[in-house]
Structure formats: C-alpha cells, structure tokens
Amino acid sequence: MLKLTSIKYSSSTTGATSVSHCRNCAAGTWSSAVAANSVAFCVSCNSGSWSSIVGSYTADNCISCELGKWPSLEAASPNVCVYCAAGTWSSTLGANACMQCGAGKWSSVVGATTKSTCTSCLPGFWSSTIGATVCISCEPDTWTTLTGSKSNTCAPCLF
Secondary structure: OOOOOOOEEOOOOOOOOOHHHOEEOOOOEEOOOOOEOOHHHOEEOOOOEEOOOOOOOOHHHOEEOOOOEEEOOOOOOOOOEEEOOOOEEOOOOOOOOOEEOOOOEEOOOOOOOOHHHOEEOOOOEEOOOOOOOOOEEOOOOEEOOOOOOOOOOOEEOOO
C-alpha cells in the first residue's frame, strides 16, 4: 500500500520527462488533488492558522495560532505565527489579527493574551492613539487628574 506523504502539481502541459517538473504546494497551503495540473489546486490554510509543511496533503497540517499571536503576512516570514505587538492583544485561538488597546490606554507587553494588559493612562498623562505603547505626559506647567484620558485635557497651572 502506497502511503501519501505529499501532493505535487505540474504546470507543464506537454513533454515532461521526469518528476523534477512536479512542484510541491508551498508552506501555508495544502492539496488533496492527485495529478493536479496547476498551483490553483493548492488551498491556503484557514485564516488564523499556518503550516510550515511544504507539499501538505491535508488541512489537518494547518495549525491555529496560539493566544497572543497571529499569522504573519510579511514576505520575510510567511506562514508563521508572530506575537502581537505592544499596544495590542489576542485572547482568541486562531485569531487572524490582534486587537488594539483603546484610546486612553497603553501596553508595553508583546504577545499579550488579554485586554486587561491595556492599562489606563495615569493622571498627568493622556493618549488619543489606538494601540498606544506609551501615554503622553502633560506639558510643563499643565496638569490633569483624569485617569484614562483620551485627549489632551491638561489644564494650565494657576499661580
């Protein structure tokens, strides 16, 4: 009995003289089509999952990204899960994107797995940026008592 280990396709229309004309589906894709004649038979892993296996013959080889990670879309590292950047988080297995901390909040945690890592800006600071990694301090001679300020509410000091 022949064990299926990978699926290959060939875009050669005529005259192929060796198996070297056959190509594996790329990592991050799979195909169960036997005797495929085009890369179009290679199916991408579902959103939020990846596979490092070249020539995969089943979607079972696609792995969901862990909490705090999402599938990279960078050409330098396709088909791998990468940590959510600071200012973002993911509490979902197989997430296809990381959620951003809201305005008035910030996080320096890379690979955060809960929204609670987004910390409110302290009094004297503010942030209107979604996905902030720091809060902005009030200018000299200004102040605010607000926590989680989403805009510059710093008031001048009265002498």
